[in-house]
Amino acid sequence: MNTSESKPPMKNSKKLLAFLAVFMLSGTNLLMAQTETTDAAAKPGVNWLGVGYYVLLFVVAAIVIAIIGRILRVYELSQQIRGKKGINWNNVIATLFLVFLVAGMYGAYWDITEQGSMTLPEAASKHGVRIDAMFLTTTIITLIVFVITQILLFTFLFRYRHSDKRRAYFLPHNNTIEKVWTIIPAIVLTILVIFGFFTWQDVENSSDAKGGPASINIDVTGHQFAWEIRYPGADGILGRKDFRLTVGANKLGIDFKDKNSMDDLQADTLVLPVNKTIRLNIFAQDVIHSLYMPHFRVQQNAVPGLPTFFKFTPTITTEEMRRKVDDPKFEYLLYCNKICGSSHYNMQKVVRVVTQDEYNQWVSKLKPYLTPALRTELKLASADQNKGITENKLALNN
Numbered sequence: 001m002n003t004s005e006s007k008p009p010m011k012n013s014k015k016l017l018a019f020l021a022v023f024m025l026s027g028t029n030l031l032m033a034q035t036e037t038t039d040a041a042a043k044p045g046v047n048w049l050g051v052g053y054y055v056l057l058f059v060v061a062a063i064v065i066a067i068i069g070r071i072l073r074v075y076e077l078s079q080q081i082r083g084k085k086g087i088n089w090n091n092v093i094a095t096l097f098l099v100f101l102v103a104g105m106y107g108a109y110w111d112i113t114e115q116g117s118m119t120l121p122e123a124a125s126k127h128g129v130r131i132d133a134m135f136l137t138t139t140i141i142t143l144i145v146f147v148i149t150q151i152l153l154f155t156f157l158f159r160y161r162h163s164d165k166r167r168a169y170f171l172p173h174n175n176t177i178e179k180v181w182t183i184i185p186a187i188v189l190t191i192l193v194i195f196g197f198f199t200w201q202d203v204e205n206s207s208d209a210k211g212g213p214a215s216i217n218i219d220v221t222g223h224q225f226a227w228e229i230r231y232p233g234a235d236g237i238l239g240r241k242d243f244r245l246t247v248g249a250n251k252l253g254i255d256f257k258d259k260n261s262m263d264d265l266q267a268d269t270l271v272l273p274v275n276k277t278i279r280l281n282i283f284a285q286d287v288i289h290s291l292y293m294p295h296f297r298v299q300q301n302a303v304p305g306l307p308t309f310f311k312f313t314p315t316i317t318t319e320e321m322r323r324k325v326d327d328p329k330f331e332y333l334l335y336c337n338k339i340c341g342s343s344h345y346n347m348q349k350v351v352r353v354v355t356q357d358e359y360n361q362w363v364s365k366l367k368p369y370l371t372p373a374l375r376t377e378l379k380l381a382s383a384d385q386n387k388g389i390t391e392n393k394l395a396l397n398n
């Protein structure tokens with residue numbers, strides 16, 4: 001036995017692994033493929049048909065191109081035999097660059113007009129308008145640069161294509177050019193970054209010391225797979241929480257030693273008064289979730305053990321938005337924007353923006369978090385007995 005005999009199996013296993021990798025990759029692509037038809041779920045296998053169609057189309061296109069290549073090669077050889085010049089590939093490729101420029105520009109135009117309308121809906125919060133303005137400015141500047149550079153790139157490729165009649169000019173280095181294409185983008189990018197920095201700082205001025213306290217503080221807690229919403233009661237203050245107090249009936253782990261907890265309310269819908277600052281205190285109980293409300297341009301991770309928050313001001317009521325989008329059933333939504341598990345898709349809540357009067361009415365109907373069942377479980381005195389008792393006499397968690 002020599003070493004050369006032991007090598008082939010090694011090579012084979014490498015080939016096998018490479019083949020497996022390609023197979024897995026295409027397998028993933030096939031699994032992820034979706035068709036536009038909505039009845040795909042009704043007809044299992046329709047996705048596979050769609051993928052098979054495009055694979056076949058690709059194979060056919062590749063064969064056609066290969067055949068055209070062969071024909072051209074034969075043509076060229078026959079020209080050579082007759083002592084004539086073959087195809088001038090420099091001209092062909094240079095022309096193809098121009099075709100690519102026009103097709104690519106049209107593709108970019110199509111992308112902006114078709115896909116552009118699928119971007120975010122109208123901003124319904126104060127800071128949302130500013131974020132949109134920033135996004136638009138950046139898009140316009142980069143678009144102008146994109147159009148100019150692409151036209152220059154491809155027309156230069158065409159104009160200065162290889163020709164036997166002229167020789168290329170050798171330009172090893174030019175400091176002026178280097179300076180121009182370094183300093184100009186640097187200045188533009190610095191302006192954009194500073195612009196973004198101050199906007200973001202303003203949006204995230206959520207530290208109450210800096211930005212002033214919010215009109216309403218609301219706790220939003222994510223867990224697999226729902227959001228729990230807690231409003232402060234009449235005192236306007238949310239009571240303390242402690243994850244160690246989490247039990248079946250007290251799923252948020254609210255600390256009832258804190259008297260501020262007593263009147264806290266639970267809600268199923270996130271209802272917000274229009275034009276008031278809202279501070280959402282964001283929590284997670286198991287994995288990382290992400291609180292996402294696209295209409296308000298709000299997105300913030302919900303991290304276990306690390307409370308986060310977001311302060312914003314909704315500016316358009318649900319009613320107004322319904323008229324704007326001409327959809328009487330329109331609702332703002334709060335989503336989870338982290339793929340946090342199998343029922344992640346189900347993690348959404350309706351958000352309703354209303355007038356102050358409607359809000360007051362709605363709050364007055366909310367049920368307290370401290371239900372009779374929870375009182376019993378926590379061995380708290382009943383609501384009636386409780387009235388005269390000071391909070392330090394409450395028997396809690398013992």
Ligand SMILES: [Cu+2]
Nearest residue numbers: 289336340347
């Ligand atoms: Cu989630």
